[in-house]
Amino acid sequence: MNIKAYLDSTYLKTAQQAQLSEKENNKMIENCILEAIKEQFKLVMIRPNKVAMAKKLLAENESKVLIGTVIGFHEGTNTIEEKLAEAEKAIKDGADELDFVVNFEAFKEGEIDLVKVEVLKGTFLALQHHKTVKWIIETAALNGAQIIQLTTLIKNVVVANFKENEFERVFVKSSTGFYKTIDGSPNGATIPAIIAMLENACPLQVKASGGIKNQEEALEMIKLGVKRIGTSSAKAISEGLESEGSY
Numbered sequence: 001m002n003i004k005a006y007l008d009s010t011y012l013k014t015a016q017q018a019q020l021s022e023k024e025n026n027k028m029i030e031n032c033i034l035e036a037i038k039e040q041f042k043l044v045m046i047r048p049n050k051v052a053m054a055k056k057l058l059a060e061n062e063s064k065v066l067i068g069t070v071i072g073f074h075e076g077t078n079t080i081e082e083k084l085a086e087a088e089k090a091i092k093d094g095a096d097e098l099d100f101v102v103n104f105e106a107f108k109e110g111e112i113d114l115v116k117v118e119v120l121k122g123t124f125l126a127l128q129h130h131k132t133v134k135w136i137i138e139t140a141a142l143n144g145a146q147i148i149q150l151t152t153l154i155k156n157v158v159v160a161n162f163k164e165n166e167f168e169r170v171f172v173k174s175s176t177g178f179y180k181t182i183d184g185s186p187n188g189a190t191i192p193a194i195i196a197m198l199e200n201a202c203p204l205q206v207k208a209s210g211g212i213k214n215q216e217e218a219l220e221m222i223k224l225g226v227k228r229i230g231t232s233s234a235k236a237i238s239e240g241l242e243s244e245g246s247y
C-alpha cells in the first residue's frame with residue numbers, strides 16, 4: 001500500500017496565524033507545494049487565494065499532484081452565496097477538490113434546511129465542474145449523536161440528488177484542525193468519530209483530518225476504511241517519523 005496516495009498535505013495557516021510576514025508565509029506554502037511534488041503526495045491543500053500560485057508551480061514542475069482548497073474556512077458560518085462565490089473562484093483558479101466547512105453552528109442550532117441547501121448547492125457546483133467535494137463537519141465541535149446526524153444528512157442529500165457514479169467524488173471530512181476544544185482533547189480525527197462517520201456516510205467516502213501526526217495513526221484510519229488523510233504532517237507520516245506538525 002502506498003500511503004502517499006492517501007495524503008492531502010495541508011498548509012492552511014494565514015501569515016497572522018503562523019506569526020510570519022506575508023512573504024515568509026508564502027515561502028512556507030511554496031515549500032509545502034514543492035514537497036508534495038517531490039514526495040508525490042495525492043494532493044496539496046492550501047487556502048483559496050493561493051490556488052493560482054499552486055497551479056503555476058505544479059505546471060512548471062509537470063506534476064500530477066492535485067490542488068485542494070478550503071471553502072468557508074474555518075468556522076463555516078459564511079452565507080451559502082459567499083461559499084459558492086469562493087468555490088467558483090477557486091475552480092477558475094485551478095482547484096481540483098473543494099473542502100467546504102459545513103455551517104455546523106447552524107446545524108447545532110437546528111437550522112437543518114440551511115445545511116441541506118448548502119450541501120446541495122455546493123455539491124452541485126463541484127460535480128458540475130467534475131471536481132471532488134468534501135464536507136467538513138468539524139467533529140471536535142459535535143457530540144457522538146450529532147456526528148451521526150450530520151453525516152447522515154449529507155449522505156441523504158447527496159444520494160437523493162446525484163447519480164450513483166458521482167458518489168465517489170463526495171466525501172464527509174472530520175475536521176478543519178483549527179477548532180479549539182475547551183478541554184484540549186484530540187482535534188477531530190478520533191477513532192470513535194471516524195468509525196461513526198464511516199458507518200453512516202456510505203456510499204460517500206470519508207476523509208480523516210485534524211490531529212493525525214504519525215504513520216501509525218494514519219494507517220489505523222486507512223485500515224478502518226478512510227480514503228483520504230488530511231494532515232499538516234504528511235512528510236513525517238510518509239517517512240514513519242513522529243511530528244508536531246511539519247506545517
Ligand SMILES: O=C[C@H](O)COP(=O)(O)O
Nearest residue numbers: 176177210211230231232
Ligand atoms: O484539513 C486538514 C487539517 O487542517 C489538518 O490538521 P492538522 O494540522 O491537525 O494535521
